[in-house]
Amino acid sequence: APRPERRDLGDLKISPLALKIAQEQGADIREVAASYPGQKIGKKEIFEFIEARKEKTKSVGPAPSPDEEIRPLTGALRAMAEHMAVSAQTAARVTTVAEVDMTELAKLRTALKEKFKRDYAVKLTFIPFVMKAICAGIQEFPILNASLRRDEIILHRSVHIGVAVDTGQNLLVPVVKDVPQKSIVDLGREVQRLTGKAREGKLSLQDIQGGTISLTNAGVFGALLATPIIHQPQSAILWIGKVMETPVVRDGQVVIRSMMYLCLSYDHRIIMGAQAVQFLQIIKRTLENPYELLIP
Template identity: 70%
Template sequence: MAVEILMPGLGLSISEGTVERWLKKEGDRVEKGELLAVILTEKVTLDLPAEASGILLRIIYPAGSKVKVGEIIAIIGDAGESLGSDLKAEHPSLPSSIHPSSTPLSFQDRGDLKISPLAIRIASEHGVDPREVAAEFPGKKIGKDQVLAFLETRKRAGKAPSTPLSPPAQPEDEVRLLRGPMRAMAEHMARSAQTAARVTTMAEVDMAEMVKLRLALKEKFQKEYQVNLTFVPFVMKAMVEGVKEFPILNASLRGEEIILHRQVNIGIAVDTGESLLVPAVRDVATKTIVDLSGEISQLSSKAREGKLSLADIQGGTITLTNAGVYGALLATPLIHQPQSAILWMGKVMDTPVAREGQVVIRPMMYLCLSYDHRIVMGAQAIRFLQAVKKNLENPYPLLV
């Protein structure tokens, strides 16, 4: 009896995944629990185990395919079991573009596209995805001749190529395919920009008391708890206080429903060097500054080492990103869909400010809040930001 292997559920905010590579090929024997494929989402890379023992009868989606959650990506059955022409009838969710008897492509099985720089340049100039060319020449390295033959075939078939990219790559340029985490990040950021009615408001925070407190506790945290005390956990606790007053900042818009989340699960943006990942710290309201410091450190390390699990990146309800560590002062951050807000913190910098009629030097920091104006009113966002500012300027209660 054939068993359908489905694209797994990847969390509330993820509707599709990409088959990064297959670890088995058609005809291979697999055991239940043995790894079949590597699935890439916009947030993390996952290993997909086999749900049954048997023979991998059919790979429906080759490596590089983007698949909706719940769709069939492969079929496991008994040796000699024939699917034949009844495959589409038995499995109506199969894509119409996949022929039941198609042979998986060797370069796709390896998850590696073999193509010369010249071929990439020619394909780019004609607006052609190199993977389309490779699909016509399974198992072969793609060069100039293969790309030109592909173009000629499309011309004869009357299929016009898409609009050429401008400007075309030059011979001295390096051309990289947009794939993997970078492709997922690009698609997510574009979707956010096209979906949310994003507005950004800013506040200037006097961090003098915060700096004093951190300086007083830094050595203690290092010696007793083996964690580096930063401003981030204090900002997270201040966000919780703001959400208590304005819960709409901790909400999600899904279709015609606004979901007000009871827990404050703060996603922390981590730059891995190749992509931006957002693991979530759950139920921040119940955790101490020590707890948060340790968890932030662990999640950041796992993100940079590529060891985040699906559980680590699920469930975020609002996001915090700290670009101040890189010296940035101001930004208009994109909202992490389907959340309603993201808070951006800048560099703490000595700045001349007016205090009681005198110009004094104070450690100041900008907070930039982007919010979805479809469900968050401007007054709510501004007052939320002022609540965060108030708690950071008097941070001692945040230790409780």
């Protein structure tokens, strides 16, 4: 039988079958490669790595009581749990919050959503607008688009935004590349494509690598506030909540506006509080004046 085609991943080489197995089992391919330095990675190495990980973490616990159900932590869920723990132990995480008036953007979305569906086959959400607002903030405060590597701060010239997707089984973060160069239509189409692939379990390694900052939307589930964990090795993640009709004071009058919370978690080792607050204020101003975002 012919040997499987091998795919270059930077300095790594892995067969398509091995890559598929690693994704299904939640194995970080770079951790696998570290266990087999200089070798080409096939399915044999993937299975050996998975078994070694199981043995390493295996422990004997008390027998479950009749009212307990034991579920093994395996695959992608285990990989996510390990990543969350590493991030919480690594970054000096701080979360700051701002409130944004989404009334004008909600009107704009309502006016455009049928056109987007008809002309572009895109379901228009707030996400593309928030992504463009993040880029506006990074333009003024590039430190939010940076990573810390030992004693070096790496400022990324490109903006690649990871968008969290709840698949019902786990949380995946596919990456939209080169966001500043894309239009609202382009971003809507790309988010829709990656979200679909995530929920179908068809994301490639390229789809989930290279993020420089992340965005997560729990507002669709009714959440208002959160303190999100940073996706390593990034230094910031923006969380957006539910848009709610809220009484607010404008020009001395109480009026009803569509309000939403922005929650920014950032690594205080390299990002100062004043920078984070001003970054959020740029996002707020951009979203409150959304029409300019439609200009190519």
